[in-house]
Amino acid sequence: MAYRATDRLPQGPYADDRKILVVEDSKTYSLALCRRLIEEVGLELVACRSLNELHEAVTENAAAYTLAVVDLNLPDAPRGEAIDFTVQRGIPTIVHTGSFDIETRNRIMERDVIDYVPKDSEFALDTLVRAVKRALTNRQTRILVVDDVKATRRLLAHMLTVQQYDVVEADSGAEALSLLEANPDIRLVVSDYNMPDMDGYELTRHIRRRFSASGLRVIGVSSSSDRMVSVGFLKAGANDFISMPFVPEELQCRIASNAETQEQIAQLRNLASRDALTGLFNRRHFFEHAPGLIAEARARRQKSAVAILDIDDFKQLNDSHGHDLGDRVLAGVARCIAQSVDGSSSLLARIGGEEFAILFPGLDAKAAMRRSDHVRLDVSHETVMVGEHQIALTASIGVAEIDENGSFDQALIAADRALYAAKREGRNRVCVQAA
Known part of the structure; x- marks a missing residue:
């Protein structure tokens, strides 16, 4: 029976619904390799210890495997028959081998394999894991x-x-x-x-x-x-x-x-373009890239709009409960805003303190206000725990339109004025002001 390692991490850059085959007759080496691949790659693994087990694992559905790591010499496949089996079934294959010389190298390179890794050093496992990650990244x-x-x-x-x-x-x-x-x-x-x-x-x-x-x-x-x-x-x-x-x-x-x-x-x-705390784009990136997006919208004869969001009562929370809580609030609100605008063409950034900016290329003030109100509503569902108490969070947002002849800087000033109007009118609301 094939050993199946089903513990998985989030797939991250190697996102794939398929599995990795590990074909190795040494149980100790196989376990060590599987553990490293699960930790660093996060895809599901199927481990086999013989050509017979490989047949059982693959015959039903070869397309289920994204990659194979195959030992050159197995007890029932002493001359690379397991490699031939995976390659012939279209499974990209990396070879590892305990013995290595020019003849062995030539035997391996006769086949269409991604790479080979000799097990002749203390770094062999590291090299093999890097080869797997490299192959997945190459795609x-x-x-x-x-x-x-x-x-x-x-x-x-x-x-x-x-x-x-x-x-x-x-x-x-x-x-x-x-x-x-x-x-x-x-x-x-x-x-x-x-x-x-x-x-x-x-x-x-x-x-x-x-x-x-x-x-x-x-x-x-x-x-x-x-x-x-x-x-x-x-x-x-x-x-x-x-x-x-x-x-x-x-x-x-x-x-x-x-x-x-x-x-x-x-x-x-x-x-260099990201805010370290929230992971959002930073102020420099926002101001460098926003004008280009606005110009592209104008070329399509479309308006754009900019919104500035400020977390309500953030200074009070930060002063009363400390910077650790303030950082948690900033990270939580940033995640919430990012999820709210995900899938759109918006440019989102943290531009300083508790302030965030969103550029809506191609949207006029009315459409941008609707989008901003969705963001505001999503933030209002965000909470933070202080001891045993749950504190609800809200945000105020100012929106300004950038028309065909309007200036980006003027729109930012207008959005900032609209933000302060939202604060004056009671917070947790969206206001619009002409640029």
Whole structure:
């Protein structure tokens, strides 16, 4: 019988309804691996200790599995038969093995596997878990492969697809540029040097005029023995260079390194744009991005509106019960507002203290007031416990419209005046004022 590990964490970035297969005959190693995967990945696991158990687990529904981690040598599958079983059924597979040499490496690489991890060091388990996380993350990364030679392009695209990347192909520099415009989610470009319409250097320079190195990474490839080809790519703005014919492991590591660098940059930017306490966008992000959203709405001949929300009696709560309670109130209200505007095109931020701002691109004052009143009502259902006492929370909101000729700064001033009007009129209400 297959061992099933059903304890699950929230799925987070690896959200998937399918399971991970762990095929390992060592019970101790299997338990350790399953425990780590449950903690760090959070998907449901099915653990098998033999090829026979693997047959039982998979035969009914191979599509139920998102990934397999398979031992190369099992008692009833001594030459990688378990790997063949998962690969042939379309289950992306990572191999781990107790013995490793060039012959073993060649046996593994004959199959379309994502990666292999030898169990020959104290870091083997860490490396294996990282490989699983990398494979799952790769599915969110779209790569453009550019090469005018179809066979070479298809080989590279296949190698990257095995690594779980989402691959788009182009047979010329011009087509590559068109695909980049049509697919803003492309994160990596892998380009050959020799192409008829424009070479890899020229394509790279075109890309750099339109896209930053942090937003779109470029990797040059070439079969040329001229060492200056790599220099030319890097001088043109490429981030890396790989020589052909490819060594699969080198290709995998270089692509993964560039993808990870890009993810780290995105994480740093996200942290810089977020409020540490509430997780909402911060004041700087709001003021940097709101004008662009307003301009987009104007291009569609639509108005926009801005709302400023203030938690009622927050200073009294903070002074009476301490900053810990104040932080709980801020976090709770922020979560409530975020849930209330979720699914809309609104831009929500904490802009200071107990104040929050919401931009409603494309909505006039009347529609924004209705949305704001929904937010106010949701906040009024929020409570915080102080000892044994439950304290209800409320918020006041000021709204102002931004018309075709209106200024964003003027609208913010008007929304602030409307907020104070809501406070004067008794709190827990929404007021609108003309900009």
